[in-house]
Amino acid sequence: MASKTENNWVSLSDIMTGLMIVFLFISISYMIEVQNKQKERDLIFEEFKATKEQLYAELKNEFKDDFKKWQVEIDKDLSIKFTNPDVLFESGQVTIRPHFKEILDDFLPRYFNVLLQEKYTDKIAEIRIEGHTDTVAAPKYDEDPYIGNIILSQLRSAQVLKYFRNMDYYKKLSKKDVLKLQFWLTANGLSYGRTLDDDKQLTAISGKPANNNLSRRVEFRIITTSENLVERVLKEIGK
DSSP states (O other): HHHHHHHHHHHHHHHHHHHHHHHHHHHHHHHHHHHHHHHHHHHHHHHHHHHHHHHHHHHHHHTTTHHHHHHHHEETTSSEEOOTTSSSSOOOOOOHHHHHHHHHHHHHHHHHHHHTGGGGGTTEEEEEEEOOOOSSSSTTOOOOOOHHHHHHHHHHHHHHHHHHHHHHHHHSOOOHHHHHHHHHHEEEOTTTOBOOOTOOOEEEEEEEOOOHHHHHEEEEEEEEEHHHHHHHHHHHHOO
């Protein structure tokens, strides 16, 4: 009887030992998976930082003698802001002024010569042309002031994109580059959701009153593929 009981305990002990080994292997596998994911995330963040820094440096160097003259600012988030109200749009209008056309004739070919380099083909996800309005209502387009300005700002960004597509530079691009730009380029209207104050800071952050002249502007913004990956990683972390 004692021998039978002892055998039962031995069997139970073997089962527990086996389960512990299984759990150990599961734990080790999980730790390896976590480490691999962390390495992947680190690489994504490093690539994200390196791509943005390289694009920023190239664009800043390309236009170092022009941005001040044009009253243009480039931020490290890869946005280029045309904030000179004298060369952009009149309040409530979508027609590009002659002086802004002259600037675009110089700016756009050089800007896209940088971005169309082969090394950036798989680094860029989107190039946004953003239209921003002042806080003046636009009843011509909609009774709701914000929606009216959404339409107005969308039309402005579309006018800039249309102007680019009609340039000789664009018409002489290879079919490959045209397809690439058609995939990258978007025209976005942001209404007065991101107005600027007198210091050219976003009023949503500074809390200061909007400067309508500065707020009425066009921005070019580059979204990198790494940026999309970073968003995906952050979503995974948040789960």
